Amino acid sequence: MNKSPEDIIKELQAPFKESDIDFKVGATNKEKTMGLALFYVQARAIQRRLDEVVGFMNWKVSYREVQGGFLCCLSLRINGEWITKEDGAQITEYESVKGGISSAFKRVASSGFAIGRYLYDAEPSWYPIRLQGKGYEFTINPIPNFTNRRDGSSTITKDSTKPENKLEKARLMQVTFGKYNGKADKKSNELS
Numbered sequence: 001m002n003k004s005p006e007d008i009i010k011e012l013q014a015p016f017k018e019s020d021i022d023f024k025v026g027a028t029n030k031e032k033t034m035g036l037a038l039f040y041v042q043a044r045a046i047q048r049r050l051d052e053v054v055g056f057m058n059w060k061v062s063y064r065e066v067q068g069g070f071l072c073c074l075s076l077r078i079n080g081e082w083i084t085k086e087d088g089a090q091i092t093e094y095e096s097v098k099g100g101i102s103s104a105f106k107r108v109a110s111s112g113f114a115i116g117r118y119l120y121d122a123e124p125s126w127y128p129i130r131l132q133g134k135g136y137e138f139t140i141n142p143i144p145n146f147t148n149r150r151d152g153s154s155t156i157t158k159d160s161t162k163p164e165n166k167l168e169k170a171r172l173m174q175v176t177f178g179k180y181n182g183k184a185d186k187k188s189n190e191l192s
Helices: 005-012 043-054 096-113 117-121 166-172 186-191
Strands: 021-028 034-041 059-066 069-078 081-090 126-132 135-138
Touching (some): 034 043, 034 135, 043 059, 043 069, 059 096
Antiparallel strands (some): 034 126, 069 081, 126 135
């Protein structure tokens, strides 16, 4: 690997495609009709980033179970030297062990190597929610808003495989239930 440590850091911290970013409901209003969107990078996207930037032979991860959660150690080999950072997370309600391990990995990638850390700069935004099982889910997909960043830059890279406007998204939408399961809206496609 012929990259300088500065180049490696810059590549690790680069923005992710929209398709690599997920969200969850944070706080809710009193009426439980609106939720605060919390954005994060998917674990597999972080793994791909590490493979691309330092190479799959130059990073490793280990976990230790602690009371109520997991500690994750993420090590990167840069210029022949291993650099290790550590962070942890609690066991989660959904897939408790897997969720806790994944959360610990994402935390150490962000806190230790600043991978996806820019998502904390997103403007707090509230979206409509509905009850789903024991928790809440958004009724629309939140989009991170970085318009009030100090430097005015955008940190989301557009995913060229996703349609840009609502009409195009509607044309590509497939029904996921009933007798039309798996079929796109025929009328919308005939109009184009």
